[in-house]
Amino acid sequence: MDHPSAVSLVPCPHYERERVFEAVRRAVDLVGGMGRFVKPGDPVLLKANLTSIRIPASCTHPFVVGAVARLAREAGGEVLIADAIPEHLGGLWQRVWTQVEDRLKGLDYDAASGFIEKLQALEDPHGVLGLVPPGASLPLFTEADLGSEALVREQLTRVEYLDEAERVGARCVALDALPRREVPRPDGVFLKRVLLTELLTPKTVLLNVPRLKTHNLMGYTGAVKNCFGLVPGSRRGRYHELSRLAGCMAEMFIDIYGLARPALSVMDGVIGMEGDGPIDGDMRAIGLIAASADGVALDAVCGSVIGLEPGEVPTTKAGAARGLGVADLSKIPLPGEAIQRFRISDFKRPPAKCVRRRAG
Numbered sequence: 001m002d003h004p005s006a007v008s009l010v011p012c013p014h015y016e017r018e019r020v021f022e023a024v025r026r027a028v029d030l031v032g033g034m035g036r037f038v039k040p041g042d043p044v045l046l047k048a049n050l051t052s053i054r055i056p057a058s059c060t061h062p063f064v065v066g067a068v069a070r071l072a073r074e075a076g077g078e079v080l081i082a083d084a085i086p087e088h089l090g091g092l093w094q095r096v097w098t099q100v101e102d103r104l105k106g107l108d109y110d111a112a113s114g115f116i117e118k119l120q121a122l123e124d125p126h127g128v129l130g131l132v133p134p135g136a137s138l139p140l141f142t143e144a145d146l147g148s149e150a151l152v153r154e155q156l157t158r159v160e161y162l163d164e165a166e167r168v169g170a171r172c173v174a175l176d177a178l179p180r181r182e183v184p185r186p187d188g189v190f191l192k193r194v195l196l197t198e199l200l201t202p203k204t205v206l207l208n209v210p211r212l213k214t215h216n217l218m219g220y221t222g223a224v225k226n227c228f229g230l231v232p233g234s235r236r237g238r239y240h241e242l243s244r245l246a247g248c249m250a251e252m253f254i255d256i257y258g259l260a261r262p263a264l265s266v267m268d269g270v271i272g273m274e275g276d277g278p279i280d281g282d283m284r285a286i287g288l289i290a291a292s293a294d295g296v297a298l299d300a301v302c303g304s305v306i307g308l309e310p311g312e313v314p315t316t317k318a319g320a321a322r323g324l325g326v327a328d329l330s331k332i333p334l335p336g337e338a339i340q341r342f343r344i345s346d347f348k349r350p351p352a353k354c355v356r357r358r359a360g
């Protein structure tokens with residue numbers, strides 16, 4: 001079905017590579033097939049969800065990522081699997097500060113203090129590569145000092161994304177390690193310009209592959225919020241914190257989603273997360289793969305599976321209000337299984353006190 005807001009629901013009870021692939025293929029075929037979204041030679045950015053590599057269960061499962069990448073490759077796309085990795089930024093900052101003492105040796109007070117002030121003002125650890133102290137001709141840090149490429153490879157290996165990428169002939173990167181650019185968003189509610197990875201261009205086909213989880217501030221996180229990871233570096237944290245303080249977090253996510261506009265979103269709902277998600281919750285079997293060209297509709301349907309009405313999820317409500325998708329369940333075609341087959345009546349929501357505290 002090629003209805004723009006159709007959502008397919010396909011059963012998938014276990015993470016077994018071929019079973020997952022067949023479920024993903026069926027879900028995508030039900031909304032038009034991968035050839036509807038990816039043409040031969042297209043640059044494809046597959047946006048996974050790497051919330052925390054320390055907790056692999058909080059991330060999109062590698063078999064789901066591999067299945068979507070395989071379909072995109074079979075359609076002729078040049079596939080790049082990517083996401084921002086919070087631990088990557090943390091690891092780079094740690095490497096910078098543990099080497100500062102050696103780098104400052106031989107500098108006088110003015111040069112050393114000037115360097116530290118500039119370092120403390122950096123929004124991203126990669127910026128240290130361009131810092132040259134007064135009187136010096138070269139930066140104090142080099143790419144070799146950061147070791148960013150090796151760190152990325154180590155982190156992506158831990159979540160088994162590199163293996164899946166190599167299996168299907170795709171590449172895999174961390175968005176925080178790549179160039180970025182600011183994109184105007186004049187009609188944005190909270191963001192009038194958005195810092196995005198340079199990998200996202202007008203020619204890029206964005207495939208969005210989130211995991212179905214609760215969220216301690218939004219109640220639910222899925223296709224819309226997964227696009228937040230397209231913001232690289234520490235700017236992501238600033239957007240998150242300042243939008244929370246301003247009471248505009250859902251609108252901030254929609255500002256970014258409206259720029260990204262994924263061609264297709266595929267939801268990993270084989271095992272989701274309930275309770276205090278998106279990191280500290282408990283895993284819960286759902287047995288579901290879902291797909292749609294409309295991320296708002298996908299979130300409306302998947303939210304309903306875990307007992308959340310579309311109007312209860314701020315990002316779904318805001319996305320529909322701004323014309324970025326359909327949230328009315330009665331207007332969303334379901335070419336696969338019915339919602340009732342998967343609905344879980346006792347799916348644990350985030351603790352109310354947790355949501356109030358973290359929402360400010």
